[in-house]
Amino acid sequence: DTGVSQDPRHKITKRGQNVTFRCDPISEHNRLYWYRQTLGQGPEFLTYFQNEAQLEKSRLLSDRFSAERPKGSFSTLEIQRTEQGDSAMYLCASSSSGTVTYEQYFGPGTRLTVT
């Protein structure tokens, strides 16, 4: 399968614990995006990488959230001291870059439940 993959697919954690999610983009894509989706809403942008550089962060990304893409390939999203409001589907997407516009392809998501 050459699509975007995410791990784990589901995560249940207790409030106050730290969690880390992983995203592997389509291999030839140099842009990687993280989104969060809650029930009944469209995905909301969190942050974006071009290669290993994190170029933009949404104001939704509080200090408890951190994302990395150390070698410009896979990315991790860590949430520290989780809160119940962090319960959501965390989606990763990737795309090519260049002078034209490229569509984003999404992974299957990680569903986080904070109890």
Place this chain on the structure above:
Amino acid sequence: EDKVVQSPLSLVVHEGDTVTLNCSYEVTNFRSLLWYKQEKKAPTFLFMLTSSGIEKKSGRLSSILDKKELFSILNITATQTGDSAVYLCAWMNYGGSQGNLIFGKGTKLSVKP
């Protein structure tokens, strides 16, 4: 504030019907508008529209963009139960950032046999 509004929020039809889903946007730095289909998993890419008045078509699905009136429509003809999903439209921001998507809330389509 930039926003994307979809209507209707939900729709129930019978197999064979034709449906039209609407997406209006009020955004700065418009670059592209994208349509995705979301079943109980991640959004699946359908279309990307950049130029006004040019229809994109894939099988029974088609979409068109009107940049003057700031809206797009997604048409599905001869609907099937497998078309049941949430259809999301998103504006691609190409201003100061590099292509993050701003999504509407989606239209939930239910196709009854």
